[in-house]
Amino acid sequence: MKAPRFDYLRATTIEEATASLAADGHTALAIAGGQSLLPMLNLRTTFPDLLVDLGRLDELKATAETADTVRIGALTTHAAIEDGKIPDPFGGLLRKVAAKISHRAIRNYGTIGGSVALADPAADWPGCLMALGAVLRISGRAGRTRSQPIADVLKGQYATSLAPDEIIIGFDVPKPKAPLRWGVFKVTRKSGAFADSITFIVTHGRGGAASVVLAAATDRPVLLEKTSDCIGSGKASEESLRSAIAGDLSAHLPQADAYAVRLHTSTTLRAAQQMRNQ
Amino acid sequence: MIVSFELNGTRIAHDVEPRESLADFLRERCRLTATHLGCEHGACGACTVSVDGKATRACLRLAVMCEGSVVQTLEGAEDDPVMAILRRHFHECHALQCGYCTPGMLMTARDIVTRIANPDPDCVRSQLSGQICRCTGYAGIVRAIVAAGKEIASVGKAGESR
Numbered sequence: 095m096k097a098p099r100f101d102y103l104r105a106t107t108i109e110e111a112t113a114s115l116a117a118d119g120h121t122a123l124a125i126a127g128g129q130s131l132l133p134m135l136n137l138r139t140t141f142p143d144l145l146v147d148l149g150r151l152d153e154l155k156a157t158a159e160t161a162d163t164v165r166i167g168a169l170t171t172h173a174a175i176e177d178g179k180i181p182d183p184f185g186g187l188l189r190k191v192a193a194k195i196s197h198r199a200i201r202n203y204g205t206i207g208g209s210v211a212l213a214d215p216a217a218d219w220p221g222c223l224m225a226l227g228a229v230l231r232i233s234g235r236a237g238r239t240r241s242q243p244i245a246d247v248l249k250g251q252y253a254t255s256l257a258p259d260e261i262i263i264g265f266d267v268p269k270p271k272a273p274l275r276w277g278v279f280k281v282t283r284k285s286g287a288f289a290d291s292i293t294f295i296v297t298h299g300r301g302g303a304a305s306v307v308l309a310a311a312t313d314r315p316v317l318l319e320k321t322s323d324c325i326g327s328g329k330a331s332e333e334s335l336r337s338a339i340a341g342d343l344s345a346h347l348p349q350a351d352a353y354a355v356r357l358h359t360s361t362t363l364r365a366a367q368q369m370r371n372q
Numbered sequence: 373m374i375v376s377f378e379l380n381g382t383r384i385a386h387d388v389e390p391r392e393s394l395a396d397f398l399r400e401r402c403r404l405t406a407t408h409l410g411c412e413h414g415a416c417g418a419c420t421v422s423v424d425g426k427a428t429r430a431c432l433r434l435a436v437m438c439e440g441s442v443v444q445t446l447e448g449a450e451d452d453p454v455m456a457i458l459r460r461h462f463h464e465c466h467a468l469q470c471g472y473c474t475p476g477m478l479m480t481a482r483d484i485v486t487r488i489a490n491p492d493p494d495c496v497r498s499q500l501s502g503q504i505c506r507c508t509g510y511a512g513i514v515r516a517i518v519a520a521g522k523e524i525a526s527v528g529k530a531g532e533s534r
Contacts, residue, residue, distance in 0.1 A: 095412060096391065097391040098391065099390075099391055100391055101390060102390030104436070104439065128433070128434070132393075132413075132431070132433070132434070133414050133432065135391070136412045136431065145390065147437060149437065173426075198427055198487075198499065199420055199427040199428055199502060200414060200429065200432070203428070284501075
């Protein structure tokens with residue numbers, strides 16, 4: 095179908111964007127790459143009065159590396175990450191995740207910031223950035239800025255802590271202290287579709303702390319604590335791993351049917367296998 | 373609102389509604405009907421064009437977002453040497469049946485062979501997975517793109533050795 099009528103503003107400054115998003119009396123939505131929002135508009139599942147285009151805000155494109163973090167601009171596209179155009183001290187994890195998002199024409203526009211702001215439970219970046227412990231840098235009207243860890247930003251299905259006037263400027267992803275070992279496994283019904291299950295495993299060196307995040311299983315990515323401890327102990331047998339995953343799934347997904355439990359267990363075991371092979 | 377960009381080598385300007393997709397803009401305002409619309413939500417790939425050298429779903433880009441860009445449709449690739457090679461292999465491999473998906477297939481094929489040198493069939497299948505051919509003529513399409521990739525790679529090598 096065709097999108098409903100709306101007004102359009104090509105924002106030239108963060109102040110202009112946040113002030114327009116905050117204005118009373120109308121529904122305004124921020125648009126970056128638009129690769130999720132435009133389908134929603136074309137399918138008429140959303141009816142904004144105003145679209146605020148963030149695409150020309152250079153501050154949201156800046157990517158930099160400091161001693162402790164990689165700062166990724168919110169407008170960084172999946173394709174740019176896939177092509178290795180941003181620093182990746184994460185052992186290729188970001189490139190692997192980016193390359194598996196949808197199709198190239200979508201990856202050319204879809205942005206990491208847009209993915210997190212939309213907070214689709216089955217999206218790739220929210221879970222991946224959670225496993226890496228990323229912190230969002232957020233701007234609101236009147237020059238207000240704040241930072242918040244991604245786990246606290248994600249509130250549920252398409253729900254975040256972002257106020258109507260707030261936009262994501264970028265992500266500070268802590269650099270690993272030891273070489274990162276990781277595994278990521280994603281199950282989709284067909285190539286490019288949203289996932290039915292994704293597990294991200296990140297371990298800081300051999301025997302270091304592990305972070306296991308399961309996405310697409312519930313309304314937001316969840317940290318599998320027992321599984322993280324089990325893998326972090328460095329002594330995970332197949333049996334202990336299965337029992338840790340079962341414990342986490344019953345805690346986080348009490349309603350899951352037998353198929354969902356098998357699916358998420360298998361996804362997590364395969365991600366663990368991939369990490370062990372590194 | 374007025375939008376202005378370079379379309380197939382010519383600077384154009386039109387007064388458009390903000391909600392107008394690039395695909396509708398091309399077809400309805402510019403009468404460039406090679407760009408086809410299938411699903412209008414990014415799933416089928418029939419409307420794939422090139423914007424600033426990047427493969428783009430014309431249904432997932434508003435015309436107003438293209439301000440200042442360089443847009444190329446299949447019509448604009450008439451004299452493009454890479455497209456000439458692709459067209460010939462599509463013809464020889466019988467890479468179309470009804471032809472509805474073909475403009476998007478060709479634009480995507482051009483993106484594949486310019487980004488990836490000499491892609492093998494598995495790579496082409498994976499890269500092409502966002503393009504739907506409802507006649508299911510994929511075997512010929514994949515063969516055509518692989519053959520075109522091979523020819524382009526050999527032309528490149530011949531060029532280097534000269």
